[in-house]
Amino acid sequence: MNKINKDQIDPVVEPESEKIHRMSRAIISAVPVLGGPLLEGLNALIEPPMARRRTEWMTQVTEAINDLVESKGITIESLQENEKFFTVLVTASNIAIKNHLKEKLDALKNAVINSALPGAPDDVLQQIFLNLIDNCTTWHIAILKLYHGPVQWAQENGHIFPDWSMGGIPSVIESAYPELNGQREVYNIVWQELNRYGLINTDNIAITMTVSGMLSKRTTSIGDMFLEFISSPKVP
Known part of the structure; x- marks a missing residue:
């Protein structure tokens, strides 16, 4: 060929x-x-x-x-x-x-x-x-990939989340990306923009929730399509 x-x-x-x-x-x-x-x-x-x-x-x-x-x-x-x-x-x-x-x-x-x-x-x-x-910045892409499914993301990246009982989305983000520790203003802007673009279905990260909620998928159907479009195609 x-x-x-x-x-x-x-x-x-x-x-x-x-x-x-x-x-x-x-x-x-x-x-x-x-x-x-x-x-x-x-x-x-x-x-x-x-x-x-x-x-x-x-x-x-x-x-x-x-x-x-x-x-x-x-x-x-x-x-x-x-x-x-x-x-x-x-x-x-x-x-x-x-x-x-x-x-x-x-x-x-x-x-x-x-x-x-x-x-x-x-x-x-x-x-x-x-x-x-x-x-978007690289942080937009990274956080979107994380909340496409935090549990799956952790498995694929060899990451172990702390044994939380309660917490919030910021704890998950800072655990996954230690570089963002203390940078809440930065990743809050990123999150708000992802939500405004229609890629994330949650607008407020300042909510305390169970660990199940913390690790729940947050991407929308459009967010999923976007991630598939920018990911390496699967080879059969």
Whole structure:
């Protein structure tokens, strides 16, 4: 089956930061005294960042698409004719260039792959989900994954929750993610936004409840679909 040749990946669109880099080179080159050494120093210090990010991103996507061709029997020709897939690829690529965090890049890559599979969300939902990836932080994604099912999350991540009898959602969040200890204002904003986006069904985390309530699933059906869209597709 035909695959994509990664060696042929080459940036086509020049982002704003690339223009700045090119302009800096032109200005320095125009100054005779500063030209040579300083220009070389600039090149050594500032590799065109957007070009690098674009190449790294497209390499990851190419590898994922080639895996898709092998495992799912999808052809490159069918992808070329798939308008839904192409729209997601272009949108996700624009978002990826603005990000460096692995969690968001993985979410974008998985979104691209899942858009090519049977049963993918419709065009409207896909664009909503891509906008969510763009607007959300890695903590939004992490907390959403946690409350997709805290018990299952703990099993998958080798985590043991304390032996609570009563408590609240903040205790679960801080146990799962110790980095958020003492950061309640931060994750409260994250939670409120997840609720406003319609991904979480509980608006108030300042409620004392039983341990069963603390560890209950809180994601909505849309939240579940979003997580599936940004997760690595299951290989039979």
